[in-house]
Amino acid sequence: MGFCSEQLQRVAPLWQQMLRHPFLLQTRDGTIPRETFATWMQQDYLFVEAAVPFLAALIPKGPAHHWEPMTQAIGALLRELRLFEERAAAVGVQLRGSRPSFTTHAYIQFLLATAERATYEEAYTVLFAAEKAYHESWKVVQLGLSPGSPWQPFVENWAGATFAAYVTYLEGELDALAGDAGPDLLSRMATAFETTVRYEIAFWEMATTGDSWPGIPASGERW
Amino acid sequence: MGFCSEQLQRVAPLWQQMLRHPFLLQTRDGTIPRETFATWMQQDYLFVEAAVPFLAALIPKGPAHHWEPMTQAIGALLRELRLFEERAAAVGVQLRGSRPSFTTHAYIQFLLATAERATYEEAYTVLFAAEKAYHESWKVVQLGLSPGSPWQPFVENWAGATFAAYVTYLEGELDALAGDAGPDLLSRMATAFETTVRYEIAFWEMATTGDSWPGIPASGERW
Amino acid sequence: MGFCSEQLQRVAPLWQQMLRHPFLLQTRDGTIPRETFATWMQQDYLFVEAAVPFLAALIPKGPAHHWEPMTQAIGALLRELRLFEERAAAVGVQLRGSRPSFTTHAYIQFLLATAERATYEEAYTVLFAAEKAYHESWKVVQLGLSPGSPWQPFVENWAGATFAAYVTYLEGELDALAGDAGPDLLSRMATAFETTVRYEIAFWEMATTGDSWPGIPASGERW
Amino acid sequence: MGFCSEQLQRVAPLWQQMLRHPFLLQTRDGTIPRETFATWMQQDYLFVEAAVPFLAALIPKGPAHHWEPMTQAIGALLRELRLFEERAAAVGVQLRGSRPSFTTHAYIQFLLATAERATYEEAYTVLFAAEKAYHESWKVVQLGLSPGSPWQPFVENWAGATFAAYVTYLEGELDALAGDAGPDLLSRMATAFETTVRYEIAFWEMATTGDSWPGIPASGERW
Numbered sequence: 079m080g081f082c083s084e085q086l087q088r089v090a091p092l093w094q095q096m097l098r099h100p101f102l103l104q105t106r107d108g109t110i111p112r113e114t115f116a117t118w119m120q121q122d123y124l125f126v127e128a129a130v131p132f133l134a135a136l137i138p139k140g141p142a143h144h145w146e147p148m149t150q151a152i153g154a155l156l157r158e159l160r161l162f163e164e165r166a167a168a169v170g171v172q173l174r175g176s177r178p179s180f181t182t183h184a185y186i187q188f189l190l191a192t193a194e195r196a197t198y199e200e201a202y203t204v205l206f207a208a209e210k211a212y213h214e215s216w217k218v219v220q221l222g223l224s225p226g227s228p229w230q231p232f233v234e235n236w237a238g239a240t241f242a243a244y245v246t247y248l249e250g251e252l253d254a255l256a257g258d259a260g261p262d263l264l265s266r267m268a269t270a271f272e273t274t275v276r277y278e279i280a281f282w283e284m285a286t287t288g289d290s291w292p293g294i295p296a297s298g299e300r301w
Numbered sequence: 302m303g304f305c306s307e308q309l310q311r312v313a314p315l316w317q318q319m320l321r322h323p324f325l326l327q328t329r330d331g332t333i334p335r336e337t338f339a340t341w342m343q344q345d346y347l348f349v350e351a352a353v354p355f356l357a358a359l360i361p362k363g364p365a366h367h368w369e370p371m372t373q374a375i376g377a378l379l380r381e382l383r384l385f386e387e388r389a390a391a392v393g394v395q396l397r398g399s400r401p402s403f404t405t406h407a408y409i410q411f412l413l414a415t416a417e418r419a420t421y422e423e424a425y426t427v428l429f430a431a432e433k434a435y436h437e438s439w440k441v442v443q444l445g446l447s448p449g450s451p452w453q454p455f456v457e458n459w460a461g462a463t464f465a466a467y468v469t470y471l472e473g474e475l476d477a478l479a480g481d482a483g484p485d486l487l488s489r490m491a492t493a494f495e496t497t498v499r500y501e502i503a504f505w506e507m508a509t510t511g512d513s514w515p516g517i518p519a520s521g522e523r524w
Numbered sequence: 525m526g527f528c529s530e531q532l533q534r535v536a537p538l539w540q541q542m543l544r545h546p547f548l549l550q551t552r553d554g555t556i557p558r559e560t561f562a563t564w565m566q567q568d569y570l571f572v573e574a575a576v577p578f579l580a581a582l583i584p585k586g587p588a589h590h591w592e593p594m595t596q597a598i599g600a601l602l603r604e605l606r607l608f609e610e611r612a613a614a615v616g617v618q619l620r621g622s623r624p625s626f627t628t629h630a631y632i633q634f635l636l637a638t639a640e641r642a643t644y645e646e647a648y649t650v651l652f653a654a655e656k657a658y659h660e661s662w663k664v665v666q667l668g669l670s671p672g673s674p675w676q677p678f679v680e681n682w683a684g685a686t687f688a689a690y691v692t693y694l695e696g697e698l699d700a701l702a703g704d705a706g707p708d709l710l711s712r713m714a715t716a717f718e719t720t721v722r723y724e725i726a727f728w729e730m731a732t733t734g735d736s737w738p739g740i741p742a743s744g745e746r747w
Numbered sequence: 748m749g750f751c752s753e754q755l756q757r758v759a760p761l762w763q764q765m766l767r768h769p770f771l772l773q774t775r776d777g778t779i780p781r782e783t784f785a786t787w788m789q790q791d792y793l794f795v796e797a798a799v800p801f802l803a804a805l806i807p808k809g810p811a812h813h814w815e816p817m818t819q820a821i822g823a824l825l826r827e828l829r830l831f832e833e834r835a836a837a838v839g840v841q842l843r844g845s846r847p848s849f850t851t852h853a854y855i856q857f858l859l860a861t862a863e864r865a866t867y868e869e870a871y872t873v874l875f876a877a878e879k880a881y882h883e884s885w886k887v888v889q890l891g892l893s894p895g896s897p898w899q900p901f902v903e904n905w906a907g908a909t910f911a912a913y914v915t916y917l918e919g920e921l922d923a924l925a926g927d928a929g930p931d932l933l934s935r936m937a938t939a940f941e942t943t944v945r946y947e948i949a950f951w952e953m954a955t956t957g958d959s960w961p962g963i964p965a966s967g968e969r970w
Binding site: 090127130131134135137138142145146149152153156189193 | 574576577578580581583584588591592594598599602636639
Binding site for chain 2: 796799800801803804806807811814815821822823825859862
């Protein structure tokens, strides 16, 4: 069994918790409050904007045969930003100027710090875990979303065949990196995998429960 | 008025909220549950361990006249780690091997990402804000802590004269850096200041309410 | 006058020296020894390979509207590597496994250290200066190269219209960055410009005089 | 045999060439032209200034038990800068404002790029190789330098017992790092070792032959 399958099996309880998160189920069923979905759009837009520097910072650390696919992945992220902007305009959500929630801020810092400080193998693990999580999360939504839903383009983006092929490619490459890794590095990669899943859960949770910071009443928010 | 005074005035409501956090008041009054203080010790030990690379990473970005004081500040952090270890041994708390809470993990990522990605001025702002916050927080505790409390060495460390002089030095240097900064940079420094105060509040909050991750039941904790 | 024009005027003597370097004139006239051109190909291939991480490392530092053009520039570099490989195969030069000369090693370290340690503005200056230098250098070659020369594809690549448009784009963006820069930063950008031109001259010089390291007899080469 | 001994044996011809470089022999014999020594002082001062960020940047990458020794090593470098300033004042050499020679510039870029981009093990190899080279080089000078020479303080600094103990410590730690390294990493460490020795030779060579840049007549120097 490859590293990715092993990790998915190891964190299966967390993974399942992620896939049955109310945000996904309510989006699928069309019962998600519009404001909740808007919060997610605003916060995820900030996250995708941070994912571009994350990917770019990986290129200098990776093998030359990863340069072209990683460059294409950056191109895909840039198109994803356009998708957010187009959807936000379509449904009247203000994207720009949002303040990052605590969870968004933390997840972005995690991406940036990982890109700079962790090994390529750990950072690639974060990339795979986050993309795999989005692919499977939006496949959950896909299994019931009304065809006329304004969120269909998100489903098409992350649950679709192109993204599926990208995730499969990442899995193969990550399994290969893990195959060359010693026990210490493998252990750190496993931690990176689980931490990413935890952040993914925290992200859906934040979209649902609001974008506040711990210990600060909403009225104190000014950042 | 210097930059630091301006910022302290601007974020005064947050700052006051920090200084009257139950963790500080209960520690001062000797009513803090032992387990709560132990959680703080374990989590802050992780944080101080991460502050060493944070400071070290600032040296290459800073002016030459900051190199020696910053090197001494690293030495102080290393002694701080010994203080934690000594106190933990004295009261029977297991320091090593703790898992970072969500807030600790996030704050550490913020430190590391700031050291790598932000300007020196922003990173220096984070340093000052965090040290100033600790100095004033432990002065709150100092105003009532029983002389025989096992936490007196922490008070002596952060509320004492040496640390006070260090914080005053940082304030002078940060005011000087701000004096040379244009409006864009000043705005980013102000954001860094407020964000650090928010993380400080979140840290006391986490020590009080526990080290869980959002959306994950405690029983699911394995990391 | 924009920053780029100013710099080109300021370093005009160096720039002219670069453009009349024997390597360029001999390549133009078809008198360049095959081995000299092969040395250049091997060393420049190493350089272009290092330019990919250089560009990628700039993305996280730059404004969002630079992300897409920079990503496309990486794609162009990847095609440039294929051009080297195709030309090397066509004329029987072994590209892979070459040892970097002192000058190539130094220039690559300069790129990498600049990407990591310098401001975005300085790094962008290095990028523009190097690309402008190559564009004008190969236009010198273009003015006399035999149509059947095996080096025509290099001329088409760097002296052609697509590359010219890219250099013009870089110039506009760099002028805009300089327009927002204070005197200290402008001074460092000017140094980065001149240093890059010096490295470009050193590179042609190395291709002509050989790939040795200072103070080490060729027989001692083993690296 | 440990990694360091192996490497010293492997690059013995280069190492011997370094130790019998005219700069060292002429300094030992008191026949070095004052201007040549002044060039070395100016260029090495620039180098030591760059070594401070190099060491600091290693701290975040290294194990916690290296933090304190590395912090002390930074302190030693700061004292070394004072030594240069004191000696320069004593013999009337202007230290500040020197332009880096090509070799100094290149060596500094190598340090900075290594600190950022290479593994900790490779960077530690560069550190050991450079310090070991200086220790042995100045021991050569020590074996004949007139007691009244103004350069005695340099001999005392690098050929003395404190520095010898530091180099021995570095060797032990580097051997331990190498003991945990796989074949790929060991190969890169070996390259880092040899490259550093090459830069050391280039540095003595530059001090002797002058601080020009390749292909640029001295009259064109303005940087």
